[in-house]
Amino acid sequence: MATTAKLQNYFEAFNEMEARGEASEPVWLHQLRSEGWASFSANGFPTVRDEDWRFTSLAPLTRTPFRRATAADDLIPGIEALHLSGAACRLVFVNGRFAPGLSATGNLPAGLQVSSLVQALGDKTGGAEQHLGRYVNLRRDAFAALNTALWEDGAYIRIRRGARIEQPVHLLFLSTTGGAPTMTHPRTLIVAEPASQAVIVEDYVSSGNGAAFSNSVTELVAAGDAIVSHYLVERENYDSFNVSTLRIEQARGANVSSHSILLGGGLVRNNVHPVLNGPGAECLINGLFVGAGRQHLDNYMLVEHASPNGSSRQFYNGILDQQARGVFHGRIVVHKDAQKTDAKQTNRNLLLSDDARIDTKPQLEIRADDVKCTHGATIGRIEDEPLFYLRSRGLDERSARNLLLYAFAAECLDRMMEQPARDFVEELIQKRLREIANAEQQASPSSQEARADASPEEVA
Amino acid sequence: MSLLEIKNLRAAVEGHEILKGVNLTINPGEVHSIMGPNGSGKSTLAQVLARRDTFEVTGGEILYNGKDLLRMKPEEAACEGVFLAFQYPVEIPGIGNAYFLRSAINAIRKYRGEDEMDAMDFLPLFRENLKLLEMDEKLMNRSVNEGFSGGEKKRNEILQMAMLQPKLAILDETDSGLDIDALKIVARGVNALRGPERSMLVITHYQRLLNYIVPDFVHVLVDGQIARSGGPELARELEETGYGWAEPATQQALPA
Numbered sequence A: 001m002a003t004t005a006k007l008q009n010y011f012e013a014f015n016e017m018e019a020r021g022e023a024s025e026p027v028w029l030h031q032l033r034s035e036g037w038a039s040f041s042a043n044g045f046p047t048v049r050d051e052d053w054r055f056t057s058l059a060p061l062t063r064t065p066f067r068r069a070t071a072a073d074d075l076i077p078g079i080e081a082l083h084l085s086g087a088a089c090r091l092v093f094v095n096g097r098f099a100p101g102l103s104a105t106g107n108l109p110a111g112l113q114v115s116s117l118v119q120a121l122g123d124k125t126g127g128a129e130q131h132l133g134r135y136v137n138l139r140r141d142a143f144a145a146l147n148t149a150l151w152e153d154g155a156y157i158r159i160r161r162g163a164r165i166e167q168p169v170h171l172l173f174l175s176t177t178g179g180a181p182t183m184t185h186p187r188t189l190i191v192a193e194p195a196s197q198a199v200i201v202e203d204y205v206s207s208g209n210g211a212a213f214s215n216s217v218t219e220l221v222a223a224g225d226a227i228v229s230h231y232l233v234e235r236e237n238y239d240s241f242n243v244s245t246l247r248i249e250q251a252r253g254a255n256v257s258s259h260s261i262l263l264g265g266g267l268v269r270n271n272v273h274p275v276l277n278g279p280g281a282e283c284l285i286n287g288l289f290v291g292a293g294r295q296h297l298d299n300y301m302l303v304e305h306a307s308p309n310g311s312s313r314q315f316y317n318g319i320l321d322q323q324a325r326g327v328f329h330g331r332i333v334v335h336k337d338a339q340k341t342d343a344k345q346t347n348r349n350l351l352l353s354d355d356a357r358i359d360t361k362p363q364l365e366i367r368a369d370d371v372k373c374t375h376g377a378t379i380g381r382i383e384d385e386p387l388f389y390l391r392s393r394g395l396d397e398r399s400a401r402n403l404l405l406y407a408f409a410a411e412c413l414d415r416m417m418e419q420p421a422r423d424f425v426e427e428l429i430q431k432r433l434r435e436i437a438n439a440e441q442q443a444s445p446s447s448q449e450a451r452a453d454a455s456p457e458e459v460a
Numbered sequence B: 001m002s003l004l005e006i007k008n009l010r011a012a013v014e015g016h017e018i019l020k021g022v023n024l025t026i027n028p029g030e031v032h033s034i035m036g037p038n039g040s041g042k043s044t045l046a047q048v049l050a051r052r053d054t055f056e057v058t059g060g061e062i063l064y065n066g067k068d069l070l071r072m073k074p075e076e077a078a079c080e081g082v083f084l085a086f087q088y089p090v091e092i093p094g095i096g097n098a099y100f101l102r103s104a105i106n107a108i109r110k111y112r113g114e115d116e117m118d119a120m121d122f123l124p125l126f127r128e129n130l131k132l133l134e135m136d137e138k139l140m141n142r143s144v145n146e147g148f149s150g151g152e153k154k155r156n157e158i159l160q161m162a163m164l165q166p167k168l169a170i171l172d173e174t175d176s177g178l179d180i181d182a183l184k185i186v187a188r189g190v191n192a193l194r195g196p197e198r199s200m201l202v203i204t205h206y207q208r209l210l211n212y213i214v215p216d217f218v219h220v221l222v223d224g225q226i227a228r229s230g231g232p233e234l235a236r237e238l239e240e241t242g243y244g245w246a247e248p249a250t251q252q253a254l255p256a
Ligand SMILES: Nc1ncnc2c1ncn2[C@@H]1O[C@H](COP(=O)(O)OP(=O)(O)O)[C@@H](O)[C@H]1O
Pocket: B013, B014, B018, B036, B037, B038, B039, B040, B041, B042, B043, B044, B045, B054
């Protein structure tokens, strides 16, 4: 096919993985990789002619010859600053490979099992092989297929039946950039057994400038009555490409929250795909995306109700400045048997400049007859009234704007119930909003001042 | 020296002139009331004083404390001691009342080169003023004015005024929408702040409020100009005669 030349680098990477896999990987895994590669190589990357990619051109990604990252260096200066304090444990992956020296996995709370995925599959006792690859759709999803073909490592997290783990598990994915553009395909599996509880923070960071491509897939399996909160934090540099796919499988009564916080990255695609596959499952899809410069932040939600009495809530807020572009595509599918489904979707956006742009698209496919489904989207600017109100109490324009941006972001923060994860992301959000408010201030000198200077000298 | 001197002030919005030459002088410690029919420009005057840039000043000048108020941004005016209690207080979801107030106090302190007020000093002062205005502390955990009743919003304006201790307080129809009990509470709050160092401009459509906040001077604004000035008795006279005598002028002033 025409795109094959472009995919040469991926083909080489696959050959390397194949050679390695043949020696060390079980047959089923080897087959899974081949399936992933077969699907990816047959279809290539999607284009804007594909309805699911209408608003996001992958041209900048496909024309960059990403190579597999070389061996990870265990010495990352300043890495402590990236830690989530109060976490139950921390697994660090540098350029897609587990870095035990940077990780902290001792003294785990009872019922929590964590390791790298490679270790988990080597153990055979952990149950990882039962789930890996069972939930993503390799045929439909090019990036999941590519990840399945090329993943080198990632995290495996298992929460035992009934165990309630309050402190978050911190997964830190670090790309060292600066040389030739590199790619990683982190693969994570989270298995929450019946009535267990956990908080997982997936955190993507780059150390250095320059392009890297991170294509992650996380399969999150929530068994009956499990309660899982998943946080995705994207704070990579603005040259980065980040495609993440969170596939959530929910059994009866499982309650899953997905919080996506997109602050960094140049071209970002955030796929969240829960399937409510047991009666009475509940899911909250909460997100905040903040873009400036030429950032392109695309959020693709696919919420599938496959069983009765399920409830899903989607709330995404976007803040876009300068030439940043945002996409919110919220698809809700209610299958035939999913009666009494209650699905709601809200996307609110603040555009801070004339050049910023948001494309928001709801897509409801309802095949059951007794359902409640609502959606709504708003696009606005910082309003003059609250801005004046704050300034009339003494806050300067920059602080007032910053406060209003924060208030808008706080709608998402207020849905994050777990400490210290919430404080952790709040601090990152505040830092990003301050940068934006400062940039705003520099871009536009106060209109008030200009006006006062322009006013005629009244008493001649 | 007078605290506020408005000379021949003219202001327009979207090319439509609203204030057509307002003259007013307020000395320290004085309470002035501005009355007048709806649409005569009372809120416009208040907002120009608070430096809202929606209104274009087309002529005249305002000296505040000897400084050119028209060159100040809203936050500078606020930091110099100008406070506007809004006719329609704004709801700001996501920003807590207490946080907002402390930020405002500290912004003003910073402007004046003073130390920040910490939570330890803030809280007792805050509680004292809440009590003065008979406000529930729980209300303060909510976002600014969010879900407040009309009366609660107006009380919140006076609470902010009590916390910020302005030199010039402008109250824009703080009485509208208040029942008599709430009106008394608000008036008590305002009267507690009267003093030789503080001047007030009390804007109202009705005389009722002026039974509780007795002004030193009353002015009647009609069609963007002060038509009459007098003492508190002028307010009582207006209560009886209404603004009927001013109607033809306002009607002419209305856009077609
Ligand atoms: N933002 C605005 N845009 C257009 N017209 C306005 C605006 N604000 C006030 N006006 C007009 O200016 C006139 C005076 O309004 P205002 O100052 O609010 O009067 P008052 O407070 O005395 O009732 C009215 O005719 C009103 O419609």
